[in-house]
Amino acid sequence: MTLAVPPTVPDPSVRSAIERLRQEFPELGPAPIVLVVRTCREELRGSPDGALPELVERLARQRLRVSLD
Template sequence: MTNVSTAHQPIRMIDPHVFDQTVERLCSEFDGRFLRVWVAQVVRRCVDDLAGNPPGAMPELGERLARQRLLGAGPVWSDSTGPS
């Protein structure tokens, strides 16, 4: 019997240090266009969506997918004033 509480929870296959580096790279790449917490959430969802892929490929695949999703997101400014 499958435990319902864990049946839909993907196994994250990315080292926390690599995750943080990915978030920092994307934040730098988008030059403050997105809040760091939002970028981290996008990366986390991408890694979850890619669960089942080879663990060694997860950092690159996760970063690529997150970049594409951020590019498609449009402007979300990091403060209430918008761009300066």
């Protein structure tokens, strides 16, 4: 897995996913959620822009669930 670096331009697909996943996984705290979401966004960079918000959030949610098992 590639670790993400902070983006230079705000990305709405990242921001919205972080907000929803922080509510869904409060036990994890914000730092791991931000890292997972940004990493997922980086891995999906070749995907169509219109699909990015959903793809980023789905992939991040799956990885966060696995981390809790």
